[in-house]
Amino acid sequence: xxxxxxxxxxxxxxxxxxxxxxxxxxxxxxxxxxxxxxxxxxxxxxxxxxxxxxxxxxxxxxxxxxxxxxxxxxxxxxxxxxxxxxxxxxxxxxxxxxxxxxxxxxxxxxxxxxxxxxxxxxxxxxxxxxxxxxxxxxxxxxxxxxxxxxxxxxxxxxxxxxxxxxxxxxxxxxxxxxxxxxxxxxxxxxxxxxxxxxxxxxxxxxxxxxxxxxxxxxxxxxxxxxxxxxxxxxxxxxxxxxxxxxxxxxxxxxxxxx
Amino acid sequence: xxxxxxxxxxxxxxxxxxxxxxxxxxxxxxxxxxxxxxxxxxxxxxxxxxxxxxxxxxxxxxxxxxxxxxxxxxxxxxxxxxxxxxxxxxxxxxxxxxxxxxxxxxxxxxxxxxxxxxxxxxxxxxxxxxxxxxxxxxxxxxxxxxxxxxxxxxxxxxxxxxxxxxxxxxxxxxxxxxxxxxxxxxxxxxxxxxxxxxxxxxxxxxxxxxxxxxxxxxxxxxxxxxxxxxxxxxxxxxxxxxxxxxxxxxxxxxxxxxxxxxxxxxxxxxxxxxxxxxxxxxxxxxxxxxxxxxxxxxxxxxxxxxxxxxxxxxxxxxxxxxxxxxxxxxxxxxxxxxxxxxxxxxxxxxxxxxxxxxxxxxxxxxxxxxxxxxxxxxxxxxxxxxxxx
Ligand SMILES: Cc1ncc(COP(=O)(O)O)c(C=O)c1O
Numbered sequence: 157x158x159x160x161x162x163x164x165x166x167x168x169x170x171x172x173x174x175x176x177x178x179x180x181x182x183x184x185x186x187x188x189x190x191x192x193x194x195x196x197x198x199x200x201x202x203x204x205x206x207x208x209x210x211x212x213x214x215x216x217x218x219x220x221x222x223x224x225x226x227x228x229x230x231x232x233x234x235x236x237x238x239x240x241x242x243x244x245x246x247x248x249x250x251x252x253x254x255x256x257x258x259x260x261x262x263x264x265x266x267x268x269x270x271x272x273x274x275x276x277x278x279x280x281x282x283x284x285x286x287x288x289x290x291x292x293x294x295x296x297x298x299x300x301x302x303x304x305x306x307x308x309x310x311x312x313x314x315x316x317x318x319x320x321x322x323x324x325x326x327x328x329x330x331x332x333x334x335x336x337x338x339x340x341x342x343x344x345x346x347x348x349x350x351x352x353x354x355x356x357x358x359x360x361x362x363x364x365x366x367x368x369x370x371x372x373x374x375x376x377x378x379x380x381x382x383x384x385x386x387x388x389x390x391x392x393x394x395x396x397x398x399x400x401x402x403x404x405x406x407x408x409x410x411x412x413x414x
Numbered sequence: 415x416x417x418x419x420x421x422x423x424x425x426x427x428x429x430x431x432x433x434x435x436x437x438x439x440x441x442x443x444x445x446x447x448x449x450x451x452x453x454x455x456x457x458x459x460x461x462x463x464x465x466x467x468x469x470x471x472x473x474x475x476x477x478x479x480x481x482x483x484x485x486x487x488x489x490x491x492x493x494x495x496x497x498x499x500x501x502x503x504x505x506x507x508x509x510x511x512x513x514x515x516x517x518x519x520x521x522x523x524x525x526x527x528x529x530x531x532x533x534x535x536x537x538x539x540x541x542x543x544x545x546x547x548x549x550x551x552x553x554x555x556x557x558x559x560x561x562x563x564x565x566x567x568x569x570x571x572x573x574x575x576x577x578x579x580x581x582x583x584x585x586x587x588x589x590x591x592x593x594x595x596x597x598x599x600x601x602x603x604x605x606x607x608x609x610x611x612x613x614x615x616x617x618x619x620x621x622x623x624x625x626x627x628x629x630x631x632x633x634x635x636x637x638x639x640x641x642x643x644x645x646x647x648x649x650x651x652x653x654x655x656x657x658x659x660x661x662x663x664x665x666x667x668x669x670x671x672x673x674x675x676x677x678x679x680x681x682x683x684x685x686x687x688x689x690x691x692x693x694x695x696x697x698x699x700x701x702x703x704x705x706x707x708x709x710x711x712x713x714x715x716x717x718x719x720x721x722x723x724x725x726x727x728x729x730x731x732x733x734x735x736x737x738x739x740x741x742x743x744x745x746x747x748x749x750x751x752x753x754x755x756x757x758x759x760x761x762x763x764x765x766x767x768x769x770x771x772x773x774x775x776x777x778x779x780x781x782x783x784x785x786x787x788x789x790x791x792x793x794x795x796x797x798x799x800x801x802x803x
Binding site: 208209210211212213215216219223226231232233253254255256258259260280281282283284285286303304305306307308309310317328331332333 | 423431432433434435436437438439440441578579584585588591592595596597598684685686687688689691694696699700701702703
């Protein structure tokens with residue numbers, strides 16, 4: 157099955173474009189406007205974060221934004237209801253933690269994503285080895301499950317992991333949690349190359365990309381990048397949708413220039 | 415058969431597993447392999463028991479409580495983990511993991527801590543084995559347990575106050591996991607209880623099995639038979655797992671006592687956090703809730719997956735007691751036996767006091783998991799006692 161999320165990324169890749177996927181914390185003040193601004197500024201897909209109480213894969217920036225969103229009373233339902241009204245013309249994924257899918261049950265969670273117009277799910281604490289039951293239900297509902305590949309993932313698992321991925325393969329760029337770093341880790345292009353060697357699905361590097369130049373560097377190997385903390389920082393710093401739009405434009409321009 | 419090895423995918427029944435970011439999966443696999451090899455190696459096992467004996471003070475005695483027994487009408491025996499070096503059962507697991515980490519070539523330990531007991535034990539093992547040590551502790555707990563913070567610092571450990579989320583034990587676990595994701599190569603995550611991703615629940619229980627083994631022999635020597643009831647307090651469940659494992663195949667009733675404000679099993683809703691599928695205190699959509707009790711060491715919203723399993727099959731029961739009952743039990747044991755228990759441990763005693771009318775004539779073995787020195791300041795406040803100058 158190739159779903160709409162992966163289809164959209166494949167089409168753009170076929171045109172020779174590098175892919176830009178951006179993360180926005182759902183429930184943060186005016187987050188919907190940030191999503192729209194990011195889409196207008198040239199993002200190829202959006203990851204909508206559903207804030208969770210215990211975001212183990214996230215660094216300080218996304219942690220803080222999630223906490224602010226939770227303190228405002230944000231729930232999975234409130235994020236998904238708002239997401240249903242967003243019409244950006246590009247595909248949407250959710251990024252959240254597994255307990256928020258486990259608690260309502262896989263079927264109900266998948267159905268709630270479908271109702272919100274979401275095509276894909278990214279669950280960073282549901283590793284490949286534990287993911288089969290969710291993937292089966294998600295696939296039946298038409299939800300693409302992105303798999304994360306880490307620099308530590310052994311070769312003997314990487315092929316199966318990439319084969320199980322839908323939407324794209326999320327190549328985790330470094331050993332660590334989300335957050336911008338001052339230089340691109342050398343693990344980033346290495347894991348992207350290892351993934352590219354075993355799959356023709358779009359391979360995007362995420363975690364740790366802190367500048368358009370680093371994004372370009374990652375894309376010497378990868379099909380694209382995921383920008384999270386750098387964007388959320390714009391929201392935290394009060395620059396709102398305008399700041400988000402500017403930031404996304406700068407990445408778009410750098411990637412298009414190559 | 416219960417309390418044996420989990421399935422290859424780390425399950426106790428439906429509970430357990432390995433729900434951590436992909437980055438950590440190979441580290442968990444490596445740890446499992448290293449633990450299996452070490453535990454099958456007589457040199458390692460001998461080393462472990464030698465350090466527990468010569469450094470930790472094992473075996474810990476079994477104390478019969480004559481006055482308390484008379485008062486309650488049941489025969490009360492205490493397994494004295496409070497007499498271990500550093501003052502609680504925590505040292506058993508920490509010595510095991512630190513020796514294992516050293517064998518794996520790791521040079522740094524990270525740990526989470528609530529009350530500070532596990533942090534102190536980890537800092538102690540790090541000093542003993544010349545390893546670096548960083549302990550994550552919720553900012554709220556740092557304030558509640560400042561004495562233990564200084565103790566860890568004296569032992570050479572770095573203590574970081576965690577300011578995210580609820581700033582308590584669960585957030586300290588998150589921060590320790592984040593540290594481990596970034597420092598895998600040289601660092602071992604020394605988890606303090608029978609929770610987390612496979613192999614931790616099984617490995618930590620195995621290192622605490624010594625409590626149950628000793629207690630089993632000691633009970634037999636003293637009473638000629640197994641106790642009717644085995645009781646322990648439950649935070650994540652390590653001291654309980656240790657003593658239960660010595661009696662799992664006996665007829666003894668197994669009772670794990672939770673704080674009313676942290677009754678993960680009592681509420682009985684399965685959830686996934688910190689690497690495991692287990693009972694978890696969560697709101698109606700799945701956000702993890704903060705546990706709140708008088709004892710920082712029990713303020714964990716989850717419970718080890720093996721306890722979830724033992725509860726689900728009815729092999730063990732998990733009642734809860736409230737703070738007031740704990741305060742009374744704390745004082746009762748102090749006055750009748752001259753033993754000041756940890757506030758955590760006082761939960762187990764409180765249940766026995768409450769249930770005594772139904773335990774008449776029975777033998778009750780309580781795991782006295784730790785001593786109360788760390789809690790006397792808090793108790794002075796609770797009891798409104800002024801310091802005499
Ligand atoms: C003395 C004592 N008992 C019990 C506990 C709870 O942990 P567990 O349930 O893992 O035994 C603690 C934790 O800090 C403790 O210090």
